[in-house]
Amino acid sequence: MTFRTLDDADIASKRVLLRVDLNVPMADGEVTDATRIERVVDTISELSNKGAKVILLAHFGRPKGAPSGEFSLHQVVKALEKHLHKPVAFAEDCIGEKAASAVGAMKDGDILLLENTRFHAGEEKNDPDFAKALAANGDIYVNDAFSAAHRAHASTEGVARLLPAYAGRAMQAELEALEKGLGEPARPVVAIVGGAKVSSKIDLLMNLVQKVDALVIGGGMANTFLAALGVGVGKSLCEHDLAETARQIMAKAEETKCAIILPVDAIVSWHFQADAPNHAYGLDAIPADGMILDVGPQSIERIQGAIDDAATLVWNGPLGAFELRPFDKGTIAAARHVAARTREGKLVSVAGGGDTVAALNHAGVADDFSYVSTAGGAFLEWMEGKPLPGVDVLKKQG
Numbered sequence: 001m002t003f004r005t006l007d008d009a010d011i012a013s014k015r016v017l018l019r020v021d022l023n024v025p026m027a028d029g030e031v032t033d034a035t036r037i038e039r040v041v042d043t044i045s046e047l048s049n050k051g052a053k054v055i056l057l058a059h060f061g062r063p064k065g066a067p068s069g070e071f072s073l074h075q076v077v078k079a080l081e082k083h084l085h086k087p088v089a090f091a092e093d094c095i096g097e098k099a100a101s102a103v104g105a106m107k108d109g110d111i112l113l114l115e116n117t118r119f120h121a122g123e124e125k126n127d128p129d130f131a132k133a134l135a136a137n138g139d140i141y142v143n144d145a146f147s148a149a150h151r152a153h154a155s156t157e158g159v160a161r162l163l164p165a166y167a168g169r170a171m172q173a174e175l176e177a178l179e180k181g182l183g184e185p186a187r188p189v190v191a192i193v194g195g196a197k198v199s200s201k202i203d204l205l206m207n208l209v210q211k212v213d214a215l216v217i218g219g220g221m222a223n224t225f226l227a228a229l230g231v232g233v234g235k236s237l238c239e240h241d242l243a244e245t246a247r248q249i250m251a252k253a254e255e256t257k258c259a260i261i262l263p264v265d266a267i268v269s270w271h272f273q274a275d276a277p278n279h280a281y282g283l284d285a286i287p288a289d290g291m292i293l294d295v296g297p298q299s300i301e302r303i304q305g306a307i308d309d310a311a312t313l314v315w316n317g318p319l320g321a322f323e324l325r326p327f328d329k330g331t332i333a334a335a336r337h338v339a340a341r342t343r344e345g346k347l348v349s350v351a352g353g354g355d356t357v358a359a360l361n362h363a364g365v366a367d368d369f370s371y372v373s374t375a376g377g378a379f380l381e382w383m384e385g386k387p388l389p390g391v392d393v394l395k396k397q398g
Contacts, residue, residue: 017138022058043168065121095133131158144168147375149390160393177371181350190310194219195317207385209253218319265296294320295330315351339368352379
């Protein structure tokens with residue numbers, strides 16, 4: 001391990017500042033999706049059971065540096081208690097007298113949630129004084145919020161420079177999975193990248209062609225690559241102004257001996273709606289008034305062949321308009337093929353990004369992948385090869 005984990009920490013009777021992601025969706029005062037809470041239960045429980053005073057730091061929404069009832073973390077306490085099966089105390093601030101007195105009242109094993117760190121402008125500015133005020137309430141710092149690790153904020157990076165810092169269990173699992181995905185992967189490595197636009201994934205594609213053995217490009221972004229090769233894509237979503245960028249990515253791939261796998265046929269419709277009439281066409285016959293909404297049957301076979309060749313697979317983005325039936329067929333077929341290979345022990349599969357998680361859930365296979373990251377921005381920046389400030393501060397020295 002290149003980073004410090006709880007196995008390296010002496011936590012009994014210590015005040016542990018634990019950064020978690022509690023930025024959960026709410027409706028009518030209730031948490032509607034507790035996935036992020038579920039992911040940090042193990043770390044919180046382990047710290048509490050080992051006699052630490054567990055002090056939770058988190059942000060919630062975008063309150064713009066000032067207190068607001070709408071963005072108070074108090075409304076998450078009930079859901080936390082339900083999943084932890086333990087009482088959770090609450091402090092009405094994350095620094096100052098209110099935080100200090102709540103921490104001072106804790107016994108070993110107690111759990112305390114501090115108020116939203118973003119109620120202070122110093123959080124997002126990574127203000128050193130604010131970081132010091134946070135650190136004053138802890139003896140050690142643990143980060144279990146990979147989803148916020150791409151931000152150099154006071155509670156993700158600043159505090160970690162002031163206290164002994166460690167990765168929590170969810171962070172550790174994420175980092176270990178990512179290391180298997182692109183850090184030190186078993187080869188060959190295949191990446192599947194889909195989604196609507198090339199413009200949002202230029203850095204990602206440029207990084208991947210230098211790291212993987214084959215790159216499958218699908219979704220609306222494949223149309224931009226096809227158009228750059230002179231294929232008529234009709235009225236399909238396509239960034240024609242990025243044709244030169246697409247050609248540069250393909251040239252880089254040739255240089256690094258990364259095979260680019262583009263669709264060889266397509267499912268075309270004339271209406272962007274569920275169950276719209278559609279037809280499979282070869283690339284030389286895409287109708288001028290039609291829209292490509294999914295990869296065709298020959299493309300699915302080709303993608304499944306690439307999956308069969310892989311020892312490691314990294315996935316970000318759907319292969320078609322998966323939210324509209326029947327244009328979800330390509331994504332479902334590929335996802336189920338990856339899941340089957342993973343279950344057989346023939347493939348390490350790592351996937352992430354909002355649409356990707358939704359697509360894998362839609363295909364009913366999210367639990368069959370080796371690892372599915374729910375950290376949208378942080379996962380993408382990791383795939384782009386960018387440093388993650390909240391992770392870098394957890395690395396072992398020397």
